[in-house]
Amino acid sequence: MPLPARVQTLVIGTLRGSLAAVATAAAVSMTGSMTGRSAQSPPTDAQLAALSTRTVALGATTSRRVEHVPVEVYVARVLSGEGEPNAPEATQHALAVAIRTYTVFNTGRHARQGFDLCDAVHCQVPRAAARDSARSAAVATAGQILTYRGAPAEIFYSASCGGRSEVAEAVWPGTSHPYLRARKDDVHDEDMPWMLEMSLAELQGHMERSGFSGTLTNVQIKGRTKSDRVSVLELSGMRPGRITSYQFRAAIGTTVLRSTAFSVKKKDERLQFTGRGYGHGVGMCVIGAGRRARRGESMSEILSAYYPGLKIERLAP
Numbered sequence: 167m168p169l170p171a172r173v174q175t176l177v178i179g180t181l182r183g184s185l186a187a188v189a190t191a192a193a194v195s196m197t198g199s200m201t202g203r204s205a206q207s208p209p210t211d212a213q214l215a216a217l218s219t220r221t222v223a224l225g226a227t228t229s230r231r232v233e234h235v236p237v238e239v240y241v242a243r244v245l246s247g248e249g250e251p252n253a254p255e256a257t258q259h260a261l262a263v264a265i266r267t268y269t270v271f272n273t274g275r276h277a278r279q280g281f282d283l284c285d286a287v288h289c290q291v292p293r294a295a296a297r298d299s300a301r302s303a304a305v306a307t308a309g310q311i312l313t314y315r316g317a318p319a320e321i322f323y324s325a326s327c328g329g330r331s332e333v334a335e336a337v338w339p340g341t342s343h344p345y346l347r348a349r350k351d352d353v354h355d356e357d358m359p360w361m362l363e364m365s366l367a368e369l370q371g372h373m374e375r376s377g378f379s380g381t382l383t384n385v386q387i388k389g390r391t392k393s394d395r396v397s398v399l400e401l402s403g404m405r406p407g408r409i410t411s412y413q414f415r416a417a418i419g420t421t422v423l424r425s426t427a428f429s430v431k432k433k434d435e436r437l438q439f440t441g442r443g444y445g446h447g448v449g450m451c452v453i454g455a456g457r458r459a460r461r462g463e464s465m466s467e468i469l470s471a472y473y474p475g476l477k478i479e480r481l482a483p
Contacts, residue, residue, distance in 0.1 A: 208298035208299075208301055208302060209298075209301045209302060209304075209305045210301070211236075211239050211242075211296070211301070213305070214236060214238040214239045214242060214301060214304055214305065214308075215236040215238070215239055217238045217304075217305065217308040217309070218236035218237045218238045218239065219237065219309060219481050219482060220236075220237050220481075221234045221235060221236055221237060222234070222235050222236075222237055222240045222269060222273070222282050222283060223280075223281040223282040223283075224240065224281060224282065224283060224284075224285055224292070225276055225279060225280070225281035225282075225283070225284045225285065226284075226285055227284050227285055227286045232280060232281045235292075237266065237269060238304045238305070238308055239296070239304075240269065240292060241262055241265050241266050241269065241304045242262075242296035242297075242300040242301045242303070242304040243292035243293050243294070243295070243296045243300070244265045244269075244290045244291065244292045244293075245258060245261055245262050245265055245296070245297075245300040245303060245304065246292070246293040246295075246296045246297045246300040247290070247291040247292050247293040248261065248265065248290060248291060248323075248452065249261050249300065249452060250452065250453070250456050251297065251299075253452075253455075253456045253459070254456060254459035254460055255299075255303070255306075255459070256458075256459035256463065256464050256465045256468060257452075257455045257456045257458070257459040257468065258299060258300065258302075258303035259303050259306055259307050259465040260450070260455055260459075260465045260468040260469050261303075261323070261450070261452060261455065262300075262303040262304055262306075262307045263307050263310050263311065263312060263465070263469060263478065264312070264321060264323050264449070264450050264469070264473075265290060266307070266309075266310065266311050266481075267311040267312040267318060267319055267321050268290060268321055268322070268323075269283065269290070270311055270318045270481065271318045271319065271320050271321070272289065275289060276289075287420070307465075309480045309481045310478050310479070310480055310481075311478070311479060311480075311481060312469065312473055312476040312477065312478060312479075313476065313477050313478075313479045314343070314345065314475075314476055314477075319343075319345070319473070319476050320341065320343060321345075321346070321449050321450070321473060321476075322334065322337075322346070322446065322448040322449040322450075323448075323449045323450035323451070323452060323472075324443075324444070324445025324446050324447055324448060324449070324450075324451065324452070325443075325444040325445045325451075325452050325453060326354070326357075326425075326443045326444040326445060326447075326451055326452070326453040326454065327351050327354070327443050327445075327447040327451040327454060328354060328357060328425060328427050328441070328442030328443025328444070328447065329350065329351055329352075329354035329355065329357060329442060329443070330348060330349070330350055330351060330393045330394065330427075330447070331346075331347070331348055331349050331351060331393065331447055331448065331449070331451065331472070332348055332391065332393045332395055332446060332447035332448045333346065333347055333348045333391065333392055333393065333448070334346040334448050334449075336391040336392070336393070336395065336397065337412060337446045337448055344475065345473045345474055345475050345476055346448055346449055346473075348391070348392040348393035351451055351454045351471075353454045353457035353458055353461070354442075354443075354451075354453075354454060354457075357442060359440050359441060359442055360424055360440070360441055360442070360444075361438065361439065361440050361441075362422065362423060362424075362438075362439040362441075363436055363437070363438050363439070364418075364436065364437050364439070365435055365436050365437075366382050366383065366384075366432075366435050366436065366437065367382075367435070369382060369385070369418070369437060370382040370404070372417045372418050373401060373404055373409075373417060375417070376413070376416075376417040378401065378404045378405065378406065378409075379404065379405050380403050380404040380405050381403045381404070382401060382402070382403050382404050383402045383403040384400075384402040384403070384432050385399055385400070385401060385402070385430055385432070385437055386399065386400045386402070386430070387399055387400075387429070387430060388400045388408065393427070393447065394427065395411065395425070395426040395427045395447065396411040396414075396426045396427070396428060397410065397411055397426075398410060398411065399411060399414055399430075411426040412426065412446075414426075420445075423439065423441075424441060424443065424444045424445075425441055425442065425443040425444055425445060425446070425447060426441075426446075426447075427441050427442045427443050427447065428440060428441030428442075429441070449472055449473065450468075450469075450472040450473070451472065454472075455468050455472070458471065466478070
């Protein structure tokens, strides 16, 4: 895995001034084709390609086609797929850095299949074409990644932590980093909980398709993580009789059961789930990052809040 070049380190939390302006100036200096470009004219994929230090072999999950995408083009496309369309500039810059970091750390994740990253939620979800604002964010942060002890950091992000982030090892056992801990995110205090209702028969069908057998009579929570998310559930009347929360969510559908931060009650032959957040909750919260930017936090402050102790460094050319 390539390591960052010997460049000046920008420590998150101590960075002052407009990092976006500095990054943009640095990016412009990397390619003469961008010099003199009108401030109103959005960057193109060709200009992003000129700023790219490497390519990403992107595997399509449906067609199995492999596309070799310049990394900055890929960052802009993923930002268009994973980020909020009208997010503030600081949010888009912070997420662009996170996306690039994830990309560099996970390059070769699908090496056995002949590519680096897939285009599904298993890796990151890019759009076929990037938004203008996403291209601008990629230019402004070109080459910047988060590092831990001089190497690209292993990081994660999700749509919404619901007010409290999750520890990495609760989702991926064996993945433990001091910068990926459970902590309160104070921009979610006014969030409304989500609700899901499902019959026992419908849930039993989901469990049967996941290899369980028997007649489901109830679901009870039997363990929680440090962030108060569900860790284990008991499936009364089924074999096996227990399931992890992440297997449970996957069996129902991750867009149906939005997160593992929920409670459950049985009423007659139906189950009522009440929860918060959307996604695994580890690392940066995309919705939270948007709210932080709107209350005045900079890119570096947002990254510091979600990845404390990491540094911003630039990739080797």
